Amino acid sequence: xxxxxxxxxxxxxxxxxxxxxxxxxxxxxxxxxxxxxxxxxxxxxxxxxxxxxxxxxxxxxxxxxxxxxxxxxxxxxxxxxxxxxxxxxxxxxxxxxxxxxxxxxxxxxxxxxxxxxxxxxxxxxxxxxxxxxxxxxxxxxxxxxxxxxxxxxxxxxxxxxxxxxxxxxxxxxxxxxxxxxxxxxxxxxxxxxxxxxxxxxxxxxxxxxxxxxxxxxxxxxxxxxxxxxxxxxxxxxxxxxxxxxxxxxxxxxxxxxxxxxxxxxxxxxxxxxxxxxxxxxxxxxxxxxxxxxxxxxxxxxxxxxxxxxxxxxxxxxxxxxxxxxxxxxxxxxxxxxxxxxxxxxxxxxxxxxxxxxxxxxxxxxxxxxxxxxxxxxxxxxxxxxxxxxxxxxxxxxxxxxxxxxxxxxxxxxxxxxxxxxxxxxxxxxxxxxxxxxxxxxxxxxxxxxxxxxxxxxxxxxxxxxxxxxxxxxxxxxxxxxxxxxxxxxxxxxxxxxxxxxxxxxxxxxxxxxxxxxxxxxxxxxxxxxxxxxxxxxx
Amino acid sequence: xxxxxxxxxxxxxxxxxxxxxxxxxxxxxxxxxxxxxxxxxxxxxxxxxxxxxxxxxxxxxxxxxxxxxxxxxxxxxxxxxxxxxxxxxxxxxxxxxxxxxxxxxxxxxxxxxxxxxxxx
Numbered sequence: 001x002x003x004x005x006x007x008x009x010x011x012x013x014x015x016x017x018x019x020x021x022x023x024x025x026x027x028x029x030x031x032x033x034x035x036x037x038x039x040x041x042x043x044x045x046x047x048x049x050x051x052x053x054x055x056x057x058x059x060x061x062x063x064x065x066x067x068x069x070x071x072x073x074x075x076x077x078x079x080x081x082x083x084x085x086x087x088x089x090x091x092x093x094x095x096x097x098x099x100x101x102x103x104x105x106x107x108x109x110x111x112x113x114x115x116x117x118x119x120x121x122x123x124x125x126x127x128x129x130x131x132x133x134x135x136x137x138x139x140x141x142x143x144x145x146x147x148x149x150x151x152x153x154x155x156x157x158x159x160x161x162x163x164x165x166x167x168x169x170x171x172x173x174x175x176x177x178x179x180x181x182x183x184x185x186x187x188x189x190x191x192x193x194x195x196x197x198x199x200x201x202x203x204x205x206x207x208x209x210x211x212x213x214x215x216x217x218x219x220x221x222x223x224x225x226x227x228x229x230x231x232x233x234x235x236x237x238x239x240x241x242x243x244x245x246x247x248x249x250x251x252x253x254x255x256x257x258x259x260x261x262x263x264x265x266x267x268x269x270x271x272x273x274x275x276x277x278x279x280x281x282x283x284x285x286x287x288x289x290x291x292x293x294x295x296x297x298x299x300x301x302x303x304x305x306x307x308x309x310x311x312x313x314x315x316x317x318x319x320x321x322x323x324x325x326x327x328x329x330x331x332x333x334x335x336x337x338x339x340x341x342x343x344x345x346x347x348x349x350x351x352x353x354x355x356x357x358x359x360x361x362x363x364x365x366x367x368x369x370x371x372x373x374x375x376x377x378x379x380x381x382x383x384x385x386x387x388x389x390x391x392x393x394x395x396x397x398x399x400x401x402x403x404x405x406x407x408x409x410x411x412x413x414x415x416x417x418x419x420x421x422x423x424x425x426x427x428x429x430x431x432x433x434x435x436x437x438x439x440x441x442x443x444x445x446x447x448x449x450x451x452x453x454x455x456x457x458x459x460x461x462x463x464x465x466x467x468x469x470x471x472x473x474x475x476x477x478x479x480x481x482x483x484x485x486x487x488x489x490x491x492x493x494x495x496x497x498x499x500x501x502x503x504x505x506x507x508x509x510x511x512x513x514x515x516x517x518x519x520x521x522x523x524x525x526x527x528x529x530x531x532x533x534x535x536x537x538x
Numbered sequence: 539x540x541x542x543x544x545x546x547x548x549x550x551x552x553x554x555x556x557x558x559x560x561x562x563x564x565x566x567x568x569x570x571x572x573x574x575x576x577x578x579x580x581x582x583x584x585x586x587x588x589x590x591x592x593x594x595x596x597x598x599x600x601x602x603x604x605x606x607x608x609x610x611x612x613x614x615x616x617x618x619x620x621x622x623x624x625x626x627x628x629x630x631x632x633x634x635x636x637x638x639x640x641x642x643x644x645x646x647x648x649x650x651x652x653x654x655x656x657x658x
């Protein structure tokens with residue numbers, strides 16, 4: 001019986017439906033194998049293909065007459081018998097056998113055996129082919145997913161790695177793409193004179209194309225922002241750069257604002273982006289400025305507006321992924337709902353958390369995120385204004401403390417850290433700490449009456465000649481004044497109460513202590529000079 | 539920096555009641571400080587306040603010490619303070635507490651110098 005002693009060789013002819021296999025037979029396996037023959041290809045339009053597909057048994061090549069180039073090749077190669085391998089009506093290969101070495105014709109038993117072999121081999125071969133195809137598809141899919149993951153990482157690198165630590169401000173951001181990569185972006189750009197640029201943008205569409213446009217926009221915007229400063233001019237320049245190369249039907253909406261943290265002045269321009277919301281004491285207002293999206297047409301002007309963010313106010317920059325989210329009934333989250341959320345939430349990270357929570361409740365737990373969602377919030381601390389006139393200097397730290405007994409220890413620790421690099425003598429640092437503790441205690445107890453809604457604001461400045469620590473409460477000016485100067489003899493004799501040392505200690509510990517009050521705020525300013533201190537005993 | 543509630547322990551050494559103060563001497567220390575004082579002055583002998591482990595003394599803590607000093611003076615009990623950092627020693631001087639209680643450099647000085655102790 002002929003045995004297959006050489007591995008199948010296979011050549012695909014335009015896909016698995018036209019597979020082709022070739023084998024060579026020998027009766028003496030121990031004999032040297034004949035030289036390998038090149039596989040014979042069957043063209044898709046060759047009539048031999050249809051013949052094999054419909055053949056129900058082994059085919060005698062010598063007696064077959066067809067106008068077929070492949071058949072001529074098979075005959076020339078000495079193939080005597082071809083056994084089509086058909087699985088579920090599809091020709092998936094052919095076993096080609098040469099002449100028997102005994103020079104006898106293939107017997108009917110040989111043919112029956114080969115037909116049986118083909119009937120069993122064809123499905124097995126088909127399974128093998130399917131497995132290989134699936135493996136190839138899986139590898140392709142995995143490679144694609146890896147590339148997407150790399151794209152996601154690259155895009156994340158475009159987002160700010162950390163948000164600026166602006167004294168008196170809380171800055172928070174949120175970014176969640178709808179797919180692995182998205183078209184939304186935000187950026188924070190340090191500018192000269194302590195100003196900071198804030199960007200929120202949204203490229204039409206999502207996925208890789210949007211991400212590519214996003215990266216280009218971000219780069220151009222960053223470069224322009226450093227040179228031009230004015231938000232309207234920056235957007236004009238970005239638009240001019242993007243227009244020539246922007247793919248058809250794509251554009252970018254973008255809001256760009258420049259904040260001066262010292263004054264709260266926010267200058268902004270808007271390229272067709274959703275309007276930011278500002279939460280003020282009088283309610284929530286929109287920051288409006290006209291401008292077309294970027295990349296649509298050249299020569300656009302962008303209106304520039306200003307707003308001053310007052311202490312306690314916060315602004316929310318957001319992308320349309322928030323307001324255009326749908327609930328299961330296909331109703332949109334919408335601007336009124338977002339505005340309401342802004343009105344009811346504090347600013348900063350808490351506002352972002354509140355919006356996300358509201359959004360998730362609205363869309364339902366199992367909903368797929370429809371669009372990229374980006375938010376940036378800027379919140380100005382409630383006690384960040386009304387500083388004493390001598391407050392010029394570099395802010396080393398600024399923070400708020402709840403009015404709770406014991407929190408003066410936190411104030412001490414923060415101030416100590418803030419002045420650590422200024423080279424103060426240890427004894428003078430200790431004096432400053434005691435003065436800060438006493439001023440903070442007074443502010444919490446007398447100014448704010450330990451009320452939860454009245455925090456104490458503390459600002460540490462490095463001034464031209466020393467250190468200024470301003471402790472501000474929300475009480476009326478004058479409340480800190482102790483009624484009488486402490487006299488220990490009088491206290492020991494019961495003529496004065498034992499307490500009443502706070503202001504006395506403050507005045508003794510620092511070079512100068514000033515009290516100012518304005519607009520419902522009361523500030524004690526502690527001044528410690530770096531040079532020429534008189535050891536506090538003033 | 540969290541506050542550290544004051545813990546007070548009283549021990550006797552050579553007729554002097556040594557009051558060890560561990561933690562913050564602030565408003566929250568009032569009850570514990572008074573308890574320690576009462577325990578230390580039960581027999582009317584001199585007392586020594588050990589501030590070595592008192593990291594933080596604020597104006598309310600100063601007022602509490604003034605209160606103890608007033609009580610002690612009314613009974614003729616001598617108070618010595620020791621273990622004060624340079625900073626709090628300065629505050630004891632500025633407030634004139636140092637004029638009405640003896641300030642010792644360390645425990646030995648506080649005990650040795652106490653009038654009415656066993657060593658005297």
